[in-house]
Amino acid sequence: MRYAETGFNLEIDLSRGSIERVATDPRDTALHLGGQGTAAKILWERVGPEVDPFSPDNLLIFSTGLLHGTPVPGANRTSVDTFSPQTDRYSHSLFGGFFGPELKHAGYDKIIIRGKSPDFVYLWIHNGKVELRDATHLQGKGALDTASTIKAELKQPEAQVAAIGLAGENRVFMATIEHANSSASRGVGVIMGDKRLKAIAVRGTNDINVARPAELFGISSPMYAAIYDNPDCGDLLAHEDDEEFHVNNFAWGNARERQKGYWNEEREEKWTAVTESVRLRWTGCYNCPKDCHMAVSYPGRPPYFQKCYSKLTYAMAAYEEIEFNYDILGVTQEHGLDGFSTPQVLAFAVELYDAGILTDEDLPDFPPDGAGRFFYLVEKIVRREGIGDILANGVYHAARAIGKGAEEYDHNTMKKFEQVPLKLSMINYPYFLMYATGEKMNITQIEGSYPQVPIADPEERKAFTERWEAAPERFKEYFMEWEPRAHPTVEASINIADWNETMHYVDDAIGTCAFLSSFTGQWAGQPPYHIHNLPAFISHATGLDLDSDGLWEIARRNRNLIRAINVRRGLRRSDEKPPADHWKKRDPEMEQKLLDAYYEFKGWTNDGIPTKQTLDDLSLGYVSDDLVERGILSGDEQSGSEATVGASAE
Amino acid sequence: MTDAKGTAARMEMAKKKVLKHIKVDLDKCIGCRACEMACSAFHARPRFSSTNPARSRIRVVIDEKNDMYVPIRAGDYTPAECTGRHKYTINGKEYNECSFCGVSCPSRDYFLEPDSGLPLKCDMCEEDPTLEEPWCVQVCRCDCLTFAEEEDDREDQPEKRDEMEIGLESLILKHGLDKVLDMVARMSSKG
Numbered sequence: 001m002r003y004a005e006t007g008f009n010l011e012i013d014l015s016r017g018s019i020e021r022v023a024t025d026p027r028d029t030a031l032h033l034g035g036q037g038t039a040a041k042i043l044w045e046r047v048g049p050e051v052d053p054f055s056p057d058n059l060l061i062f063s064t065g066l067l068h069g070t071p072v073p074g075a076n077r078t079s080v081d082t083f084s085p086q087t088d089r090y091s092h093s094l095f096g097g098f099f100g101p102e103l104k105h106a107g108y109d110k111i112i113i114r115g116k117s118p119d120f121v122y123l124w125i126h127n128g129k130v131e132l133r134d135a136t137h138l139q140g141k142g143a144l145d146t147a148s149t150i151k152a153e154l155k156q157p158e159a160q161v162a163a164i165g166l167a168g169e170n171r172v173f174m175a176t177i178e179h180a181n182s183s184a185s186r187g188v189g190v191i192m193g194d195k196r197l198k199a200i201a202v203r204g205t206n207d208i209n210v211a212r213p214a215e216l217f218g219i220s221s222p223m224y225a226a227i228y229d230n231p232d233c234g235d236l237l238a239h240e241d242d243e244e245f246h247v248n249n250f251a252w253g254n255a256r257e258r259q260k261g262y263w264n265e266e267r268e269e270k271w272t273a274v275t276e277s278v279r280l281r282w283t284g285c286y287n288c289p290k291d292c293h294m295a296v297s298y299p300g301r302p303p304y305f306q307k308c309y310s311k312l313t314y315a316m317a318a319y320e321e322i323e324f325n326y327d328i329l330g331v332t333q334e335h336g337l338d339g340f341s342t343p344q345v346l347a348f349a350v351e352l353y354d355a356g357i358l359t360d361e362d363l364p365d366f367p368p369d370g371a372g373r374f375f376y377l378v379e380k381i382v383r384r385e386g387i388g389d390i391l392a393n394g395v396y397h398a399a400r401a402i403g404k405g406a407e408e409y410d411h412n413t414m415k416k417f418e419q420v421p422l423k424l425s426m427i428n429y430p431y432f433l434m435y436a437t438g439e440k441m442n443i444t445q446i447e448g449s450y451p452q453v454p455i456a457d458p459e460e461r462k463a464f465t466e467r468w469e470a471a472p473e474r475f476k477e478y479f480m481e482w483e484p485r486a487h488p489t490v491e492a493s494i495n496i497a498d499w500n501e502t503m504h505y506v507d508d509a510i511g512t513c514a515f516l517s518s519f520t521g522q523w524a525g526q527p528p529y530h531i532h533n534l535p536a537f538i539s540h541a542t543g544l545d546l547d548s549d550g551l552w553e554i555a556r557r558n559r560n561l562i563r564a565i566n567v568r569r570g571l572r573r574s575d576e577k578p579p580a581d582h583w584k585k586r587d588p589e590m591e592q593k594l595l596d597a598y599y600e601f602k603g604w605t606n607d608g609i610p611t612k613q614t615l616d617d618l619s620l621g622y623v624s625d626d627l628v629e630r631g632i633l634s635g636d637e638q639s640g641s642e643a644t645v646g647a648s649a650e
Numbered sequence: 651m652t653d654a655k656g657t658a659a660r661m662e663m664a665k666k667k668v669l670k671h672i673k674v675d676l677d678k679c680i681g682c683r684a685c686e687m688a689c690s691a692f693h694a695r696p697r698f699s700s701t702n703p704a705r706s707r708i709r710v711v712i713d714e715k716n717d718m719y720v721p722i723r724a725g726d727y728t729p730a731e732c733t734g735r736h737k738y739t740i741n742g743k744e745y746n747e748c749s750f751c752g753v754s755c756p757s758r759d760y761f762l763e764p765d766s767g768l769p770l771k772c773d774m775c776e777e778d779p780t781l782e783e784p785w786c787v788q789v790c791r792c793d794c795l796t797f798a799e800e801e802d803d804r805e806d807q808p809e810k811r812d813e814m815e816i817g818l819e820s821l822i823l824k825h826g827l828d829k830v831l832d833m834v835a836r837m838s839s840k841g
Contacts, residue, residue, distance in 0.1 A: 071691055071701055073684065098683070105702060148715050157713070180714060181681075205704035205764035213698035217691065221788070224684065228791035280717040284682035289791035291680040295717055303715055 002026065003211040004070050004541040005034060010108045010130060012123060014195050015056055015115030019130045024109065030544055031619060033509035034066035034109060036092060037558040039081035042112060043090065044561060044623065049568045053085040053191065054171075060191045062103070062111040062162070062200065065511010069104040069208040070541045071220040073227055074516045074528070076100055076286040078162075078179075079508055080188045083569075086173040086394050087416045090565045092440055092508075093188040095162070096285040096293075097180035099202065100511055102160040106204025117196035120169070122150060125202040126159075135198035140166060142334025143178035144304060150201050159203040165336030166382040168193035172392040174338040174345060174381075181283050181293040181305035185338040186417075186441050187394075211543030219536055223528060224289050227516060232524035234290035234515050235308060239282075241272040243312060252316045254347035254395075255412035255421035255579075271322045278326050285513065292515060301330025310339025316421070317343030318350075318370035328374060335382045340442065341394065341418035346377045348395045348409055349387070357404045362387045394418060412579050415571075417441045419579055427583040429493035432591055433598050434500060435578035437608070439562055439571075448519035449503045449527070450475060450496040454482040470521045470530030472649050475499065494598045503531065505555035510538060531649045548649030557618040560603075560610045564623045567632060573599075573608045611637045667802040670774045672708075672723060672787060678794035679719040683710050685786035685795060692775060692785040704764045707772040708786045708795075711749045711760075718743055721786075721795060724761035725752035727769035 011020040024038075032038045039061045051057045060082045067075035078100035084091035103111065106125050113123075120135040138146050147161035161179065168175035168189035175189030210216050227233060237246070244263040252259055278298050282291035283305065294306045306329055314332070315325035332342060350373055352358040353366060360366065364386075367373050380388025390401045395418055399410035412419050414435065420443050430450065431443070438446040449470065455461040465476040478492035488496060503518035507529075514520070517529035529537070535546040546554075563571075576595065580586075599606060603614030612635045615624035627633040686703035693707065694700045703709075707724040732755070735747045754761035754769040761770045775784040783797040790796075821830050 069701060071687060071698070105704070144715070157711075205702065207694070207700035207702045207705075209700050213691075213694075213696070213700075217698045224789050224791050281677070281719070282680055283719075284680040286682060287684045287687050288682055289680075289684065289789075291682075291792065295714070297717070303717065305714075 001209065002029075003209055003543050004066055005029060005064075005109050006104055006107050006206075006208075008108055009110040009112055010125065012111060012113045012132070013115045014113060014117040014121065014132070014197060017117075017132055019132070021108070021128075021130075029066070029542070031554065032558055032561075033538070033554055035063045035077075035079040035509040035511050036081060036505070037509035037554065037561075039063045039079060039110065040090075040558055040561045040565060042110075043081060043083070044565050047083060049570070051083065053083040053088065053091075054194050056114065056116045056195075058083050058114075058191060058194075060113040060188070060195060060197075062099075062113075064100040064104045064109050065507075065509065067510045067512060067537065067541055068100040070210050071217055071287070072512070072537050072541065073220060073223045074285075074288040074290070074513045075511045076288060077507070077511050077513050078103075078184075079511070080177060080184045082188055082191045084173075084187055085171075085190060085194075086187055086397065087441070089415065089569055089571060090439060090562055091186065091188055091191075092445075092562075093177075093184040093186045094445075094508060094514075095177065095179050095182040095184040096513060097160070097182040098286045099160045099162050099179050101286045102202050102204050104204065104208055105206050106202050107206050111200065113195060113197060116194065120196050120198045122163075122199040122201060123197065124150075124154060124159075125200070125204075126156070127204060127206060138198050139169060142166075142302065143168075143176075143336040144302065144334055146199050147179075147201075150199055154201060156201070156203050159201045161199055161201045163199035163336075164189045164192050164197075165334050167336045167392075169198070170382060170384045170392070172337070172381055172384070173394045173397075174342045174392070176336045176338050178333065178336050181295070182285065182307065183333070183336075183339075185340060187338065187341070189336050210541045212540040216537070216540035219533075219540065227528045228289040230526060230528055232526050233520045233528055235292035236523065237309065237311070238292045238294060238307065241275065242268060243271065244268075246309070246312055247316065249422070250312075250316060251421040251423045252319055254317065254344055254351045254409065255419075255423065256347070256351070258423065274322050274326065288513065288516070290515065296326060296329070298326045298330045301327065302334060304330055304333040308339070313339050313343040313421075314346075314374065317347040318374045320370050320374075324371045324374075328371075328378070331375065331378060335378065337378070337382070340420070342378075342381075343374075344412060344418045344421065345381070345391055345395055345398070346374050348398070349377050349391055350374075351409050352402065352406055355405075355409070357402065357406050357409075358387065411581055414577065414579055415441065415575055419582070420444065423581060423584075425584045427585060427587050427591070429487050429490070429590070429594055430496040430500070432578060432583075433493060433497035433594055435582065436576035436591075436595060437497070437598065438501065439566055440501075440504065444519065445504055445514075446501045447522065448514065449500050449521040449530075451479065451522050451525065454479070454484050454486075456484045464525055468525040469532060470525060470527050472499065472531065490594060490597050493594060494601045497598060498601065501559065502552060502555045505559045506531070506534060506551060509554070509558055510534070552649045553618070557620065560615060560618055561620060561623060563604070563608075563610055564615065564620070564627065567609050568627065568630070571608070573606070576608060605633075605637045609633060609637075668799050669802045671798045671800070672774075672784060673796045673798055674721050675794050675796070676720060678792050679710065679721060680792050680794070681710060681712050681714075681719045684789040685721060686710065688785045688789040702764070704759075705770065707761065707770045709760050716743050718745060718749065720745070720749045722750060722752045722760075723772040724754060724770045726754075726771065728753050728755045731755055731757040 063079040077094045080093045121132045122135040143163045143165040146163040177184040177189045247262045278296050280295035283293045284291045297303045314328045381392045390398045395410050396413045396416040399406040434446045507518045517527050520527040612624040628635045685708045686706035689706040690702045691698045711720040738745045775781040787795045787797045
């Protein structure tokens, strides 16, 4: 009997219309846990570097986390893994809500989709009954509208649906997959659309068993209060009406300029009133007491859910006020557009128009105002009409297709992907490393355990570290030594970058929400889940006997496997460059020194490739063999293994 | 206990009977369904050995587009659907009468064991040992579900009547005493 997981994946071939239920190898669970980890292994084995993301051979994998459906509160983030046409690299996203737990109750740990359907279909999974159904009548429908239509036609109000909107259908690179109150961003919807899969509906009514039920309930039950009562976890910004930090510090337009002093009391009152007038209620995700998602009803728009930082991204990119943001979200959520990257693409087009690079010929009847222009561009993009066809490929590719100097306006992408619109003054060592080397494409998926700012008062600093249960010991020392306006040392910086991303690799394998763990320790050092308490949850749920070092090693294995996937597709040190203007004051010499040290610490070559020994030590011998066979590794590269001894939970 | 003393004692007990309530504040529900998970696990045999919201005796009826989030608890079983269901509009949201109904009935698959189809009923977690608060209430941190106990203040509790007595009385009402006696005599003579 398998615990916490079902032991079966669903394999769907859309070209042939075939559906198989395939047993999985429990050794993969022991090595990778689940979620992103086991998905990475499948992508490594089955999608070679020669496979174009738009090829039928590309896979689109929906993974439950290992703890989905168990009593562990806050385990509900589904991982979506594939290859991106925008970056030509590994593409990963997560969405909360209810989909993963429902899929597991239906009897599956993953849905692995290959091939391409000739016409739009949707997948209906009802326990052992799985079928592909015609979806041509859903074409053009909004993502949330599609979900309610499917539930009605199946007469299954309790089914959970993940769907794409018009953006995904038309292979817009910023396309999301929308589900209930959540979205999978970072462009995974483009592959779902390319495969002509409009939606997946799932209903599951099977039991999920755990290895040590009494013990698991014993430690899970107190977590409801621990999470609910903890003011420093969950989406802190969601409930915040004081937007000063974001509107004053994040860049407006196409990640272009800061508006210091934009925020004032009058504006706060006005914005709060608007937010309260459109809010229907706060909602949460499966089995989590935090209410991070706002159900919104904006006049004239269908109801939708606002989450995360999308609250401000459109308004700031268009130089508009918050009403506009709520208004356009009512359109973009149904189209299934990423609230991070889309506003930048729209603002980029506006900038090009203002600079005369795009003209009235490209943008006939282009409205004069920011709001009007954004609505205009959104419709062009999701339909790939005219200039929209070029903009739909994201800033990097659009800049090159447009030419005429448009490349200069592509200043906020890295690895061809839109980054958070932050323009700061002084280089930050750990952040340099996280931006440069991260492979989850957005800093929010990499940062989060180590505080962003030091504490000036030594007593407060000491108190902070004394109650800092989440941190391995060495971080307490780094933090004690960290004075305001000083850089952490190189050693501290590489450890901080490593710990931050390691925790995301843990979350994304077991399905726990980053707002309860990997993204959350940075505020007060008190994430409900951390490297020291998670092993007990995983062990009791699965029967695997994991300790903190064991969990850390699995996270390193998953991280190195994903590194290898991208290395095999061409990723090298030369790609690991944050946007040039991300910091005003750069330190090129130090940056290279940091990269040298970090690669060595990670057990990678000086070109950012995991060495044979690093891979072999992580039971990834089949990966190192492949890299050697391809001539990517010689096999004799110096190992950084001595340095990596430091990378542990203690 | 047919004597007067016994009856009095029984009346006394009935007077002191405590009624348990789970109060539902619809405005506070965030739709997380922790109550469903918790209920299914608490009632699993052995306790906590599995989770499965489909077996839960509390369900959250959710219609996201209509902003409807209604936790309902399993009540009695009924073999027939009711007719003439009503629709209510509250604060601009349309609710079907079923949204508030805890009956397990043929018109929906709430409160039916997914394997056997047998009806489920909320027992307020009155197992041995009885929980201080039902499990669903304990996991509902946003206080949509709250537990309340109040004394049953009804003075004259009718004595609980025997099922056969109720059945026979209704047959007599419908068919008359003679017909019922005839039928009983005929059935008993057939052996």
